[in-house]
């Protein structure tokens with residue numbers, strides 16, 4: 230099945246076992262060196278159906294396992310993830326390219342979601358009202374949906390799957406995960422650890438693949454709900470197709486996050502924060518900041534000057550070298566696409582202040598590197614303003630007022646994250662109150678909610694009603710059932726009268 234036997238073959242994980250399946254496969258590259266070191270199987274319909282069948286078979290027993298027992302698996306998984314963190318981070322860096330420190334950051338965020346899932350008995354307690362009528366009690370409980378699916382992007386191969394399946398399974402569901410085919414190993418390694426932690430076979434299944442596998446998950450009647458994270462066109466497709474098949478769907482899409490820098494901001498502090506937000510993980514983050522909106526020319530001049538100074542200090546190279554701040558982009562194709570945006574920005578008339586295209590990483594000439602790029606005088610209407618680039622390209626937009634900055638942000642199709650740098654509490658409060666964006670930071674560049682809140686953008690950054698992880702995920706992965714109960718008792722003289730006709 231694999232046409233390159235010298236490379237590592239990555240298959241699927243179905244019913245607690247490694248599995249092959251699908252006649253097609255594709256290369257998985259190490260972006261630091263530009264070599265295809267692995268090959269991943271692409272699941273066909275039969276393989277995905279086997280995973281769904283395993284999940285469906287595991288559901289009745291898992292549903293009836295007490296929430297406390299399900300939570301115990303999460304406690305053990307948390308410990309195992311911590312123990313194997315280095316190995317998982319190395320898998321991430323070898324396929325995604327991000328520096329090991331960024332890989333550890335994403336894994337830690339994932340582990341926080343496992344810790345949240347361990348609160349299952351508390352999260353599933355339900356709501357009780359006694360004596361809603363004479364001798365009548367009523368309560369709402371939250372029951373699992375059954376088999377649910379998750380489809381995840383390349384940029385957080387450990388964290389985004391951990392946003393989904395731990396909460397889904399701790400609520401009593403069983404799961405089929407379809408990770409990104411560009412960096413599939415971390416999801417499989419974590420599934421192995423989940424089984425070591427005591428997750429019964431079939432409760433979590435991982436199928437690798439692309440559109441063919443996704444389409445089965447979107448149409449199979451046994452799948453009750455689908456969580457998706459990825460680019461907006463695919464998010465919209467998944468939302469519409471899954472909904473048309475009667476499934477509950479949440480689909481998180483792309484982003485173009487703006488950071489507003491006010492004239493009174495501490496510029497040193499703001500630029501320090503913006504460097505990590507723009508160039509960390511090579512800009513391949515949906516909460517990255519690719520646009521700075523500077524209020525006033527003096528603010529813009531100061532921001533651009535300081536950014537140039539800081540960019541000059543950045544080290545770019547393989548993610549395994551801890552001296553490096555930024556690794557390569559994920560694939561040759563993506564690297565070429567991002568370079569294309571830099572050319573586009575120059576053609577559109579923005580000023581390219583720092584050009585990272587000439588970068589050479591000694592000994593890694595075939596790697597997919599692009600140095601930090603910085604544009605000034607970016608304007609709405611330019612493609613580099615409008616479109617998600619998903620690379621180390623930061624643009625500075627100049628505005629005259631906070632109002633103008635906010636109008637620009639509100640007019641953008643995406644509404645994932647934004648932030649404001651200021652010392653003015655009134656301006657910050659006005660901004661947080663009115664801006665049409667789902668996650669907002671004040672002097673915090675990447676306002677990613679902690680695991681006990683939920684993560685979700687507005688506008689075309691999220692299709693569906695409920696956000697990812699946290700309390701929203703508990704609601705997404707369960708259905709409310711409300712029960713009203715009366716136990717007529719001979720000893721109780723006064724009670725509700727349900728007899729009919731009522732005038733006997």
Ligand code: NAD
Pocket residue numbers: 380381382383384385389407408409410438439440443444458459460461463464466481482483484514515617619645686690
């Ligand atoms: P992508 O949309 O290309 O792929 C996401 C998933 O969809 C993958 O599992 C992929 O196999 C599958 N897929 C791709 N094409 C498909 C098709 N035609 N039909 C069905 N399935 C298909 O996204 P990506 O490049 O892996 O990830 C980067 C994108 O994800 C960026 O746009 C980024 O903003 C977004 N993202 C969003 C969030 C968020 O929380 N909003 C978080 C992380 C990443």
